[in-house]
Amino acid sequence: MTDAIDATDTPTPRRKPKPEKTSIGGRELKPSTLMMGHGFDPVLSEGSLKPPIFLTSTFAFPSAADGKRHFEGITGQREGGAEGLVYSRFNAPNQEILEDRLAIWDGAEDALSFSSGMTAICILMLAYVSQGDVIVHSGPLYAASEGFVSKVLSKFGVSYIDFPAGATREELEDVLKRAKKQAGENGGKVAMIYLESPGNPTNALVDIEAVKEARDANLKWDCPIAIDNTFLGPLWQRPLDHGADIVAYSLTKYVGGHSDLVAGSIAGAKKWMDPVRALRNTMGGIVDPNTAWMLLRSLETVELRMQRAGENAAKVCAFLKAHPKVDGLGYLGMIEDARQQDIYDRHCLGAGSTFSVFIKGGEAECFRFLDNLTIAKLAVSLGGTETLASHPASMTHLSVPHARRQQLGISDSLVRISIGIEDPDDLIADFEQALEHV
Numbered sequence: 001m002t003d004a005i006d007a008t009d010t011p012t013p014r015r016k017p018k019p020e021k022t023s024i025g026g027r028e029l030k031p032s033t034l035m036m037g038h039g040f041d042p043v044l045s046e047g048s049l050k051p052p053i054f055l056t057s058t059f060a061f062p063s064a065a066d067g068k069r070h071f072e073g074i075t076g077q078r079e080g081g082a083e084g085l086v087y088s089r090f091n092a093p094n095q096e097i098l099e100d101r102l103a104i105w106d107g108a109e110d111a112l113s114f115s116s117g118m119t120a121i122c123i124l125m126l127a128y129v130s131q132g133d134v135i136v137h138s139g140p141l142y143a144a145s146e147g148f149v150s151k152v153l154s155k156f157g158v159s160y161i162d163f164p165a166g167a168t169r170e171e172l173e174d175v176l177k178r179a180k181k182q183a184g185e186n187g188g189k190v191a192m193i194y195l196e197s198p199g200n201p202t203n204a205l206v207d208i209e210a211v212k213e214a215r216d217a218n219l220k221w222d223c224p225i226a227i228d229n230t231f232l233g234p235l236w237q238r239p240l241d242h243g244a245d246i247v248a249y250s251l252t253k254y255v256g257g258h259s260d261l262v263a264g265s266i267a268g269a270k271k272w273m274d275p276v277r278a279l280r281n282t283m284g285g286i287v288d289p290n291t292a293w294m295l296l297r298s299l300e301t302v303e304l305r306m307q308r309a310g311e312n313a314a315k316v317c318a319f320l321k322a323h324p325k326v327d328g329l330g331y332l333g334m335i336e337d338a339r340q341q342d343i344y345d346r347h348c349l350g351a352g353s354t355f356s357v358f359i360k361g362g363e364a365e366c367f368r369f370l371d372n373l374t375i376a377k378l379a380v381s382l383g384g385t386e387t388l389a390s391h392p393a394s395m396t397h398l399s400v401p402h403a404r405r406q407q408l409g410i411s412d413s414l415v416r417i418s419i420g421i422e423d424p425d426d427l428i429a430d431f432e433q434a435l436e437h438v
């Protein structure tokens, strides 16, 4: 495919031209436009309009000098990582195209893809912590994220301090001061501020701007603010615009969007991605080429799917709110708390399609409701084309101690619903008949 043999004169052929065009006559192209072709040049793949799936473990170097240069990049002896394709644990075409396109949605310089959301989150945290360090995190977190911090990292001398999602600037300052003291006693530093917003399943929002202000005022070293944006991203919340440094995703949810794959990602400035890339190179955990290809297909419709799901959720919630057997909703389109509304107005571009509904009664009433749904499937997860419903207190949050559940607002009367892209009136009819059985 190439005549290039002299690494100093002719670089290894790349899968894409650089720099790439992301604007026309000064007009910045929108993500929904760029999802169709960005990061892929058909000329490099026999004119194939769509990227082929590259099932290969390794890539042939045009010359030994090229191989050496790439390994200098991979091992960090030269800044900037590999300039070409090397070995599929480090990089490969489908994954690189996916990462280029993911970065666009969050306005990030760089992105990394992983085999699951949890792989992304675990490798991200591991890349930043050392013995004695403290992680400051919002609560509640996705149960596995919380478990990784409290049960796994703790084995290596890393401790944590958490704060409730809605904390104010003053409360955050206080938390950071305590964290600094704790880190000092342990011979470490505050290594990461890790957020999840909205929290699951309560939809409590974190004030990212206040977190950044508190961080800048209290921590004089590079302590990244990372945030799990799975519930509202990439369409309805852009945390990098509000002071977060790193955004993390379970792509399994809205981005994948069809409940047929498991994957994850992080995005942010290159300086924040580089340590994570280095650890991923060592440990593995990059997404596989087939899943990356499916995610490229998903990204072409992510805006359409999320818009429709969001509109559906607004209609369903308007119906549920007025229903006599419903005690309340945890829906970002109907916030009742002034501080939460203020955070929403500053940070969010849409209310999402995942919410909680409080059914009058307790577990028995919720179970009758769930067991009588016909369109909505009884399953955990969210963000797919189909509507799902679950009972967090007895499913996703069963392992959370009862007192902590109460504190987080996860009562026995809470049902979590993720609305899909079905016909909204069909969904309302389904919820209506299921509520009649309560």
Ligand SMILES: *Cc1c(COP(=O)(O)O)cnc(C)c1O
Residues within 6 Å of the ligand: 116, 117, 118, 119, 142, 145, 196, 200, 228, 230, 231, 249, 250, 251, 252, 253, 262, 263, 264
């Ligand atoms: C699902 C989920 C995860 C974990 O992602 P996986 O892809 O299942 O590993 C992390 N955070 C949030 C908020 C999630 O919903």
